[in-house]
Amino acid sequence: SQTIHQWPATLVQPVGSPLSLECTVEGTSNPNLYWYRQAAGRGLQLLFYSVGIGQISSEVPQNLSASRPQDRQFILSSKKLLLSDSGFYLCAWSVPQGLAEKLFFGSGTQLSVL
Amino acid sequence: SQELEQSPQSLIVQEGKNLTINCTSSKTLYGLYWYKQKYGEGLIFLMMLQKGGEEKSHEKITAKLDEKKQQSSLHITASQPSHAGIYLCGADNSGNTPLVFGKGTRLSVIA
Numbered sequence: 001s002q003t004i005h006q007w008p009a010t011l012v013q014p015v016g017s018p019l020s021l022e023c024t025v026e027g028t029s030n031p032n033l034y035w036y037r038q039a040a041g042r043g044l045q046l047l048f049y050s051v052g053i054g055q056i057s058s059e060v061p062q063n064l065s066a067s068r069p070q071d072r073q074f075i076l077s078s079k080k081l082l083l084s085d086s087g088f089y090l091c092a093w094s095v096p097q098g099l100a101e102k103l104f105f106g107s108g109t110q111l112s113v114l
Numbered sequence: 115s116q117e118l119e120q121s122p123q124s125l126i127v128q129e130g131k132n133l134t135i136n137c138t139s140s141k142t143l144y145g146l147y148w149y150k151q152k153y154g155e156g157l158i159f160l161m162m163l164q165k166g167g168e169e170k171s172h173e174k175i176t177a178k179l180d181e182k183k184q185q186s187s188l189h190i191t192a193s194q195p196s197h198a199g200i201y202l203c204g205a206d207n208s209g210n211t212p213l214v215f216g217k218g219t220r221l222s223v224i225a
Contacts (some may be wrong), residue, residue: 008155018146034212043217044157044202059212090156100206103213105156 002027006106010016023091031093032073033044039087086113116217126222127178135188135219137203143183198223
């Protein structure tokens with residue numbers, strides 16, 4: 001069966017520090033991969049999605065970036081965190097039949113930037 | 115771009131009572147997804163609706179998509195503490211774009 005792993009679960013970082021969140025999927029090939037962020041009052045916001053290795057689409061311009069170095073690995077990064085980057089980050093995957101498919105979510109990373 | 119409005123934003127009900135959560139889209143929906151989230155955890159898929167007038171049920175939760183495919187409702191019958199959490203609707207309006215989500219409805223069930 002397919003599983004999705006996301007880590008760390010909790011992270012506290014100072015403003016201006018770098019960020020790296022990792023997500024891996026097991027049990028499926030060539031999944032579509034997504035990063036969402038959930039912030040108070042703003043709901044669940046799509047940040048990036050990827051339909052294949054090295055293919056990244058950005059939905060929101062900001063100081064975050066994403067990379068997909070391997071088929072089932074999706075990484076969210078920042079060179080310098082801002083206070084506004086605080087939030088709950090969720091990785092998700094869907095079957096490679098199209099983007100508008102049922103999403104399977106990881107357990108999330110609570111990021112606090114101080 | 116697709117926008118989803120959920121109402122109410124939060125809801126407190128007594129155990130055993132029925133409740134309804136609504137999700138309204140600014141555009142015709144290609145597919146409508148309902149998810150549940152416990153605080154600080156990932157989202158769990160509940161149901162997907164695609165056809166106008168479609169209705170699906172899972173245990174005590176029923177979801178409907180209206181004929182015009184611009185509004186969906188989620189109804190819980192005889193609520194229990196296990197139903198507490200955040201309910202989010204997600205949608206796609208073209209058939210091949212990533213899902214966008216509403217802001218969620220926070221449900222509390224009190225004994």
